[in-house]
Amino acid sequence: MQKLINRDSIDAKYKWRLTDLVASDDDWEDLYSQISTRMQELIGYQGKLADESSLLECLDLESDLSKKFGRLIAYATMHYHTDESNTKYQAMTDRVERLAVKFGEITSFITPELTKFSTTRLSDIASKSEFVAYAPYLKKIIKDKRHILSEKEEKILSKVGSFSGGFENIFSMIDNVDIKWDKVKTPEGDMDMSHGRYSYFLQSPDRKVRKRAFTSMFGAYKDIINTISAVYSGSVKKDVFYAEARGYKSAMAKALSREDINPKVYTNLLSSIHGALKTLHSYVAYRKKALGYDKLHMYDMYVPICEGADIKLEYEDACDLVKKALGVMGEDYISVINTALTDGWVDVYENKGKRSGAYSWGVYGVHPYVLFNYTKTTHDVFTIAHELGHAMHSYYSSHAQPYACHDYEIFVAEIASTVNEVLLIKYLLASTEDKKLKKYLLSYFLDMFRTTIFRQTMFSEFEKFSHEKVEQGQPLTWEVMSDEYHRLNRQYYGKSVVSDDLIRYEWARIPHFYSAFYVYKYATGMICAVTIADRIFRGEEGALEKYKEFLSIGGSKTPLETLAVAGLDLVSTKEVFKTAMKVFEDTLIQLKSLDD
Template sequence: MEEIKAVPRREECDKKYQWHIEDLYASDDLWQKDYELLEKSIPELASYEGRLGEGVHTFLEYMNKKQEVMKRFEAVYVYANQKYHEDTGNAVYQKLTAQAQMLSLKLSSATVFEEPELLSVGKETIDGWFEESEDMELYRRFFYELFRQQEHVLSKEMEAVLADVSDMSEDISNIFSMFNNADVKFPAIKGKNGEEIPVSHGRYSLLMESRDREIRKEAFASMYSQYGQYRNTLAATYSANLKSSAFFAKVRKYDSALAMALDGGEIPVSVYTQLIDTVHENMSLMHRYVGLRKKALGVEELHMYDLYAPMVDEVTMKIPFEEAKKIVKKGLEPLGEEYIKVLSEGMDGGWIDVYENQGKRSGAYSWGAYGCHPFVLMNYQDNLNNVFTLAHEMGHSMHSYYSDQNQPYLYAGYRIFVAEVASTCNEALLMEYLLKHTDDKKEKAYLINYFLEQFKGTLYRQTMFAEFEKITHEMAGKGEPLTAEILNDIYYKLNEQYFGDGIVIDKEIALEWSRIPHFYTPFYVYQYATGYSAAIAISRKILSGDEAAREGYMKFLSGGSSMNPIDLLKLCGVDMTTPEPVQSALRLFGELLDEMEELLEQ
């Protein structure tokens, strides 16, 4: 048995595997100087309140100052937080992080006048500014976005009222969060030897992946016993959230809460409804997956608590970090020499904080500040999952790098709708590479299973969530009642539809809607399914040798928010206003099912 080593302190770790945070600030003293400069700059920005309508020169002066302040603030905020994430027990960086957060609030407060004041100046006057100064060209898209939604912006007095109401409506989400994270407790379950096993949100997914079926069954019952006990309270909370969305949509003159939620990213409602329709047309694939899972687990009846149990035996693949970098580079070669060159510079040049140390933030992420390369936090373990994590997070970093290099600060950040495309595309390319380069049947089955689980969890499950939201928000918009019984019935029927008759739809699953935090951010989850579909479609085009798609993808990575998300994806030959990207992803799902069925026959 391999020796389990103690987690080292940060100062004991090899600096070769630590990010070069000094690329952002060489010392805390330099950070402090910028922090003090920012504190002085905030009153300067606030002094422009009531003056933006003076003319084009005042506007340009304000925007230039604001962008310089925001760039500096980004660096200050990221440095403080990332130093804190290196060791969350470090009191120095706890303090710096708190200071940066306070600065964020002050900045927001100092610039809150900007949007309503520019709207009050009016489109006609601002169109005149474009004639007066060439420097205004930078702000063409900025003003397009501002005035595009003008019909949904109300009078200054009404906006003030809505701001107050919005604060109260956010309390609905806070109530659910308090219940879900602080108050609800789940009964412990018994292990094989009679030992007590605690059940919590954090442990639940691990328990549902247990190879011991009894543990899965008991954990499932434990979790839903509590949500069932509070189902009426949770139904009232969720219903209040629906009514809040319906209210804001009506007051802001949108056709529906869905239209309001999608308008921020300029996403047509048809993209949402088409996702659901296309998945409905391919439901037989999910039903095949369910049958495959039943066969792989060798059970007479498949239950909802069997959906996350491992279908194949764990494959032990010890992959040290240096080897992982080589594999990722090989897997992403279809993206071209220039991409691999930058990727290599990032993986070898201090972008990544690789290994766990005492107090380090858990998980993995990519983050950074404009004007400096991105940073990736990992807690690398020598296994295949972590190789995929490396490819995923470097996908985010490369997206940020190319957007920062090619866009002005104003348009460098990309929208949520496309945020997971680059990371998922990397994973898909890596998966194809690994599948092509293994003759080991167990290893191939393990890889295909990993891919199948992504389709189930991201494309089908998130679309089912999206459909539940669509149904319930439409009912709320019509003033129809939404009791616990009605919500349970809707959700249970959706599970029947999505999973088919090859599985027992346990009665407890009807309550799952009551524990999904994302439902309190209306119409958010569909983006996981659309982003995943877009990424798979792009990877398929690139792997087929479509050079135009590859070149378009590089333009997409460089686009930031200079175009709306739909038009950015069209650069890659992917049109999310048509069913084709989702159909393309589902065709791959079907091919993977074919392969897995063959492997299980052998």
């Protein structure tokens, strides 16, 4: 392992410029006191929102203050992320987070007060030009209104809320603190197991290490399966309780309604993926053949099937490659990327104390920032394309929309980043003759499909099952859940893999199950991205223009309306799902053809 360098010894051109947010720490303090003082003014609007000019002033002030908050939070947090041993910025981050909580408390009267307005009144206000920035917010209140109960009932529900979140906390305690894994024997000695290490072990070329890791991981969940089942079934019952109390058709309908997603999207996803399982089975069979095994096990699913083909590019060359791959997006897009890469938006290299991983952080009225920890791996080149996708989505939305509706929903949040990754894969495949690199890229792409689309859809199916059981008044025991999970696992991966018995406990280690009906968005996001990238790469007429319009919508429309702008319909047809699955099939055919 190379020793990490100090941040001071990194050239300024590889560091982001946080003075674009506020000029100095002193200015940050000034802005902090300005916000703390001005947010008190909001209290004065309580009970007065029936007057339209007061309402507009109140919403404008709230919006202006949260916009400033954005700069305040970003400045402290990003400084802290570049050196997490820096107590000064850590303290500033804590302070601004506490201030944000206070801000949330102060403004918490606004939505309930508006909910009391009649639907006609709310629609009338939403249609007025001075309220245009708040129209999506007001429409959401109209939509949720019929699920608001009487004052007395709401009071009871809010008291229930003080302990109903307990299931997630209990799971998190078990999963992060109390769980006991057996050590994993490796050629370098016995190693402790952890969530982070598990994926590292599963990629080990040493099959014995993979098997031991698999046994250690799921053996631990098997040991406590009664406890986890009780916690998870409690959490599902909680979801069903809230859905019933608020008059939703089902727990799924309630969860999807938050982003106004038609449940047909969910069922279309499940049935379309079922239709494509044959191709997944064929990929699993190929994996078995490529690894040269008689029997493929669940613990052989993550080991790379072809040797690493790292393209080992210097950062500048990696950026040039990404820009070439995104050339199809047009000059305007590339010119913003050039600004991003050269004008203090990006923090490139690792240094002592810097936070690991990568992210993009859009700051309204300033510009997006991007954090990398660039090393010369192929994966890191993909990370550049991915994070720049997020940054560009923020950039386009922030430029086109007023602050109050610039922020897009989670449902569409991974589309722009994945479009860029897919375009990079397509570009590299078209421009290289290197067979080893081609194989690497094709299997990388297939694994993206397997983990992001198939695996998450299988999870989605499990969540649907567990919630429906409770809705039908049936018991949710560990046997019922583990049997169903095992059945799904066999159905999804097919006969080429041994469906090891311990895999039946896998559901017990998925933290996302405590935010029910969330993971399907990973699958739909990638499905949309693959379809968009396919259309753009083929040069389909109007595809690029529609996509750029999609990037500019932010939160001014619902996610499904936003997708319609990009020319995607997930409700009345399965076309988009089919296109993505066809890309999956073609990718597998290409990979197989390289063996000839």
